[in-house]
Amino acid sequence: xxxxxxxxxxxxxxxxxxxxxxxxxxxxxxxxxxxxxxxxxxxxxxxxxxxxxxxxxxxxxxxxxxxxxxxxxxxxxxxxxxxxxxxxxxxxxxxxxxxxxxxxxxxxxxxxxxxxxxxxxxxxxxxxxxxxxxxxxxxxxxxxxxxxxxxxxxxxxxxxxxxxxxxxxxxxxxxxxxxxxxxxxxxxxxxxxxxxxxxxxxxxxxxxxxxxxxxxxxxxxxxxxxxxxxxxxxxxxxxxxxxxxxxxxxxxxxxxxxxxxxxxx
Numbered sequence: 323x324x325x326x327x328x329x330x331x332x333x334x335x336x337x338x339x340x341x342x343x344x345x346x347x348x349x350x351x352x353x354x355x356x357x358x359x360x361x362x363x364x365x366x367x368x369x370x371x372x373x374x375x376x377x378x379x380x381x382x383x384x385x386x387x388x389x390x391x392x393x394x395x396x397x398x399x400x401x402x403x404x405x406x407x408x409x410x411x412x413x414x415x416x417x418x419x420x421x422x423x424x425x426x427x428x429x430x431x432x433x434x435x436x437x438x439x440x441x442x443x444x445x446x447x448x449x450x451x452x453x454x455x456x457x458x459x460x461x462x463x464x465x466x467x468x469x470x471x472x473x474x475x476x477x478x479x480x481x482x483x484x485x486x487x488x489x490x491x492x493x494x495x496x497x498x499x500x501x502x503x504x505x506x507x508x509x510x511x512x513x514x515x516x517x518x519x520x521x522x523x524x525x526x527x528x529x530x531x532x533x534x535x536x537x538x539x540x541x542x543x544x545x546x547x548x549x550x551x552x553x554x555x556x557x558x559x560x561x562x563x564x565x566x567x568x569x570x571x572x573x574x575x576x577x578x579x580x581x582x583x584x585x586x587x
Contacts, residue, residue: 363515366480383469390530405548435549463535474524481516
């Protein structure tokens with residue numbers, strides 16, 4: 323479970339509620355609850371997105387929110403070490419020996435690459451196949467990211483539409499001056515709802531999905547470079563240094579020591 327996502331969303335909500343009720347009775351919160359405003363803002367925003375996407379992509383976009391609460395199981399140093407281990411096996415026993423090792427690998431992308439190498443596929447073709455799959459994967463991710471970015475743009479727009487509707491209704495019924503203030507407040511609630519949808523929900527979800535996409539793309543690029551280096555017969559030490567360049571300097575030390583130990587063994 324990604325604690326940062328949960329804490330961020332929950333604390334943000336708590337701070338907004340605290341700001342509303344601070345110095346007032348808690349019942350003041352009911353002033354900010356308005357069903358027509360919610361229907362216009364949330365209903366309008368989500369229905370516009372539904373019209374912009376296929377039903378499958380719309381449902382997939384909604385489901386993707388759950389991804390921000392999941393902790394990534396990707397371990398880049400561990401993957402690099404696994405590739406170095408494979409390079410040692412290939413160097414000692416040949417590329418065909420990797421077929422047995424592929425059965426113990428859980429990552430389908432890496433496993434597919436190993437089998438392509440074992441089958442003797444041309445290196446350029448291996449790269450083309452793996453990168454095509456990588457591009458397709460990133461396109462799917464971008465569809466989900468775009469869903470939340472588009473929804474975030476629709477929120478304030480529909481909030482403003484709701485505000486304009488409220489103002490029109492208020493201006494058409496100004497016989498009672500005492501009702502102008504409450505009517506104006508109700509009209510502005512839709513703007514508040516739109517801003518909350520965009521900045522409390524959509525922006526954090528889109529940003530977290532972008533981060534997860536970047537991490538996964540880096541992982542796959544490491545795997546592609548590692549596999550092609552193994553196929554080219556490069557020295558495991560060279561492969562290790564090449565793949566460690568993907569890591570931040572602070573993350574390279576332990577992996578380097580493990581890799582050196584493996585080669586010395």
